Every structure is written in C-alpha cells, then in structure tokens.
Amino acid sequence: MKEKAWEFRKQLAAYLIICLAAIGVTAVLVPSSSAYFRLYFGGLHPLLALILVSIAGGPALWLLHSKWGFEIILGKGTLRGIVVSGGFATVMGILIIIADLFIRYPEDINVPIPAALGFYPVIGFVVEIVFHVLPMTIILFVLNTFRDKLGIERVIWLAIIITAAFEPTFQFLFREEPLDWGELYTWVHIYAIGFLQLWVFRRFDFAAMYSFRLFYYAYWHIVWGMLRLELLF
Numbered sequence: 001m002k003e004k005a006w007e008f009r010k011q012l013a014a015y016l017i018i019c020l021a022a023i024g025v026t027a028v029l030v031p032s033s034s035a036y037f038r039l040y041f042g043g044l045h046p047l048l049a050l051i052l053v054s055i056a057g058g059p060a061l062w063l064l065h066s067k068w069g070f071e072i073i074l075g076k077g078t079l080r081g082i083v084v085s086g087g088f089a090t091v092m093g094i095l096i097i098i099a100d101l102f103i104r105y106p107e108d109i110n111v112p113i114p115a116a117l118g119f120y121p122v123i124g125f126v127v128e129i130v131f132h133v134l135p136m137t138i139i140l141f142v143l144n145t146f147r148d149k150l151g152i153e154r155v156i157w158l159a160i161i162i163t164a165a166f167e168p169t170f171q172f173l174f175r176e177e178p179l180d181w182g183e184l185y186t187w188v189h190i191y192a193i194g195f196l197q198l199w200v201f202r203r204f205d206f207a208a209m210y211s212f213r214l215f216y217y218a219y220w221h222i223v224w225g226m227l228r229l230e231l232l233f
Contacts, residue, residue: 008065011072014207015061019054022125025118026050033115040123050122057129060137061206068140068156071205081200081208086215088196093219096189100228103182107233110225120221124213131167132198132209139163156202164194 026046030037037046064070074081111119139159147155168190175183193216201209 008062008072011065012058012062014073015058018125018207018210019050019057022122023047023050023054026122029115029118029122033111033119036111036115036119040126050126053126053129057133060129060133063137064133064140067144068152070201073207074205078205078207081204082211084204085197085200085208085212088200089212089215089219092189092193092196093216093224096220097224099182099185099189100224100232103185104232107229110221110228113222113226116222116225120217121214124217125210127167128197128206128210128213131170132163132194132201133206135166136160136163136198136201160195160198160202164191164198167191167194 026037030046034046037049041049061070061072065072071077110116136159139162140155143155143159150158168187171190172183172187193212197209197212200212
C-alpha cells in the first residue's frame with residue numbers, strides 16, 4: 001500500500017519545479033541545439049512546446065490524482081520507486097544495447113555530449129506527459145463508464161495496457177525503413193518500457209516514472225550513445 005501522500009498542493013509545487021527546470025534547461029540549449037529540438041517539435045519553438053506541455057500536464061495529473069489515485073511525488077515512497085525504476089531501466093537498457101549489436105540502429109540517432117546531458121531529461125519530461133499522462137487521462141475518462149461493471153483497478157490496468165502502446169506506435173508510424181524484425185522488436189521493447197513505467201506510476205508516482213526514463217536515456221542515449229560510435233561505426 002502507498003504511504004500517506006503529501007498534500008496535493010505540495011505535489012503540484014514539485015511538478016512546477018520540474019516544469020521550470022525543463023523550461024530553463026531548454027532556454028539554455030536552444031541557441032546551440034535548435035536542430036535537435038526540431039526533430040521532435042518541428043517548427044514549434046522549443047520553449048513554447050515546453051510551456052504548452054507543462055500547462056497540459058498539470059490538470060491531467062490533478063485529474064489522475066483526484067479520480068484514480070495517482071500521485072506526483074510521495075516523499076519516501078518516491079525513493080523506493082526510483083530504486084525500482086533504476087532496476088527496470090538497467091534491464092531494458094542492456095536489452096536495447098544487445099539489440100543494437102544486431103539491428104544496428106542509425107549512426108546519428110543520439111544527440112552528442114554535452115548537449116545530451118540537458119536535452120534528454122527535457123525530452124524525457126515531454127514524452128512522459130505527451131505519451132503517458134495525457135493519453136492515460138483521456139482513456140480513463142472513456143473507460144470510466146465501465147467502472148461499476150469492471151471495478152476501478154481493472155479499468156486502470158486496461159488503460160495502462162492501451163496507453164503503453166501510444167509511444168511505440170507513434171514511432172512505428174513515422175519509421176523510414178521497411179518493416180522488418182528489427183522494427184517489430186523495437187515496438188515490443190518500447191511497449192514494455194511504457195508498461196513498466198505506467199506500473200511504476202500506479203504503484204509509486206510520476207517522479208519515479210520520470211526517473212525510469214532518465215535512467216534509460218542515460219544508458220541508451222548517453223553512455224552507449226558515445227561508445228557505439230567507436231564500436232559499431
């Protein structure tokens with residue numbers, strides 16, 4: 001069972017700090033890294049994108065908390081969630097690195113150091129809101145009509161199963177290469193990450209779920225992102 005959560009206004013304050021940190025890092029990176037942001041945001045200015053995502057995420061997290069019991073940050077419970085996330089992210093990081101040895105993802109998929117140190121935490125925050133928090137909120141509202149028949153926990157788990165498919169499917173639709181086993185593996189891999197993250201979100205909180213993304217990006221995009229250029233190309 002979850003420990004008693006902080007008052008939700010304190011949780012919202014913690015979310016605001018995360019938002020401001022992401023916006024601040026983006027402001028620092030934009031002059032030198034606008035091309036990297038353009039791959040994700042297109043013609044939308046990165047700062048405007050971060051502000052819009054932050055604004056959308058706040059009400060969605062409040063709804064998830066008030067109607068379905070999700071938390072933003074739990075204090076001591078968050079630390080346990082971060083440890084669990086670190087373990088999951090390590091396993092998934094090892095799996096994608098092994099896959100890269102066979103699939104050989106494109107050479108230019110990673111943002112180089114030092115920009116990567118700020119870029120990936122920012123993108124990770126955007127991904128969590130856009131592909132997890134917002135779809136989860138919408139899907140739960142749709143499925144809420146089955147709440148009495150199925151029970152709240154079954155509705156939540158059904159929403160998790162559906163929501164986890166958003167990120168890999170989005171990437172799948174915008175692939176440039178022909179469909180092959182590598183593409184299918186990537187879809188399953190990203191789906192598994194999303195499912196585990198959403199489990200962490202349900203069991204612990206948003207902060208622990210976000211930390212999963214940070215650990216994973218550190219392994220895949222930063223550490224391996226540097227090593228793979230020497231080893232594979």
